[in-house]
Amino acid sequence: MSFIFVARDTLPEAWEEAVLRCWREGREIRTEYDKPGDPLSRDCTAIIVARHPFQEPRIHKAFPGGLEELEIYRQEVVLGIHDHWVDPASGKWSYTYHQRLFAYETATRGVVNQFEYIIDRLARVPHTRRAQAITWRVDVDPEVDDPACLQRMWFRIFPGEKDEPHGLRLNVHMRSNDAFKAAFMNMWAFTDLQRYVAEEVAKRLGQPVRPEAYCHIADSFHIYGSYFGEFKGFLASLEKRSFAERVWCSDEPLVQAAFESARAVIAREQQAQRGSPARGN
16 A cells, blocks of 8 residues: 655645645555456555645646536535435435534434534634544445445644634545545535634634644545546646646636536525425325
């Protein structure tokens, strides 16, 4: 197994460098999803740090998927817009990250909103090491075809220097992470959860709390052999374009227009859901 450590200032810098390092240094290995003729994947254990995850530019143009999909995914993770799709008995999704984080099912305490605990704990004891949420369910995940990749989120507040506000750091632990096709969207959504926690804790404390460093840890950070052809197009684009040409600032009009379009799609979907018969009828 190969191991990589990447630390950059912004999300797109950190993601791009980690993907390149995985390609160059990753170990060749089979996966459970290989089809006959697929090349071996490239795989490594990765620790990826964005020192200033909310510093612009925040978006890499080369992540697979469009800006609309990025906003829909963010709302899926942060707001739970697709939690109603969870219905494994009908062959649908077995989980969403939002459901596992905000409505984790337990045998003794019922449904637990882990973020209520995280925010309350950080507000009472900002330096606590116990502000974490988990997703893995031992009664479900070992047997499903697509178990949760995100395993744990760990938050901690560090005091600011001099007159600076407190800083909230987030460590995310993934058991498995598609480096090219999933990791950037994961990072984008998870840092928005970091922003949410910082804002909520600040309200409780009555003083500013800023999102600080984001650390993304993946036991298996991989590039699938099945899409090597597409990936080589990504490599070629890095040679042809400067970094400034490879990224967007999140407040650019084009980006905001795409996000607004995604919100309209979500609104129509939610309206249709409200107008449809209740589930189970």
